[in-house]
Amino acid sequence: MIHIYLCEDDKRQLLRWTSIIEKYLLMNSTESLLYCTASSPDDLLKVRKDSNITGLYFLDIDLRAKKNGIELAEEIRKYDPRGYIVFVTTHSEMAYLTFQYKVEAMDFIVKDKISDLPEQIYSCIRNAETKYRNQLDSSDRLLSIKVDKASLVMDQDDIVAITTSEEYHKIVIHTLNGFRQMSGSLKELSASLNSHFCQCNRSTIVNLKHVIKYSRDEALLYMNNKESYSVSVRLLSKVHKSLKCL
Structure with a gap:
């Protein structure tokens, strides 16, 4: 931005x-x-x-x-x-x-x-x-997303999390300034993300740079935009390992 x-x-x-x-x-x-x-x-x-x-x-x-x-x-x-x-x-x-x-x-x-x-x-x-x-x-921070016939350029560091939308084949990009919904899927977008991103459950990918607290007992990631995301049992060890590597 x-x-x-x-x-x-x-x-x-x-x-x-x-x-x-x-x-x-x-x-x-x-x-x-x-x-x-x-x-x-x-x-x-x-x-x-x-x-x-x-x-x-x-x-x-x-x-x-x-x-x-x-x-x-x-x-x-x-x-x-x-x-x-x-x-x-x-x-x-x-x-x-x-x-x-x-x-x-x-x-x-x-x-x-x-x-x-x-x-x-x-x-x-x-x-x-x-x-x-x-x-x-x-600097490996560019994210270019196709929106209609144009491309939307974002700094990956600005992204807190990406979640699936309730609408079919749409995702929601969460930032410190709000959120933006657009067409796409987590699987499609994940290939363009750098190593600071980690999937924590079926419908959420988080930017580990924005994690302020990880509660293993609650299986929750607390983010610096005041949101929190659950960590699934299947991805628990992966998230824990990724956080230790930061």
Whole structure:
């Protein structure tokens, strides 16, 4: 998942950016989420500090605040060293400052070209999602699921558990932020999961990274999203062994 952050002190501009991004997210199969819209650097940083999800940041440079956009980007790097930063500005001549502050901007968008803004923003989102997908793939965390005619990309570390649905040939993916139902079966999906996943009963696969307590007496796994899952007798020894290997 990618969290998208916006920081623009002009509220009309901020609303325009928001509308453009909401349209993209509505029209495309993606796990990206518009997470924060802020008119001041401090407001954005307060939200960023409470998240551990990779971000895509669209930042105005001239924020008419104690911090300009480049200084804000420098602060963001402390919390999200691998995040994707895009400057949306009328001050393209300030690009050289990004090298001075070592913020590694992914792109610059010139505000004045209003008609080009939607496609430029869409391009940045697509670029960030591609980079994110490659990053997950290289670390064995990529999960790509077909949804209709598109592919949904997820970070396996975000998944707490996968369960069968009451609806035929559907599964439910549980994360710390909620759940999502989609077509498929546990058997089909299990082949794409990394070694941190373990089937604990006929209808459930859990991510052992999210287990906070295992009660062998109760045959229950307690997860960090406040859910719990039973461990079947047949899979008891397998689960116990997998937990010891973590």
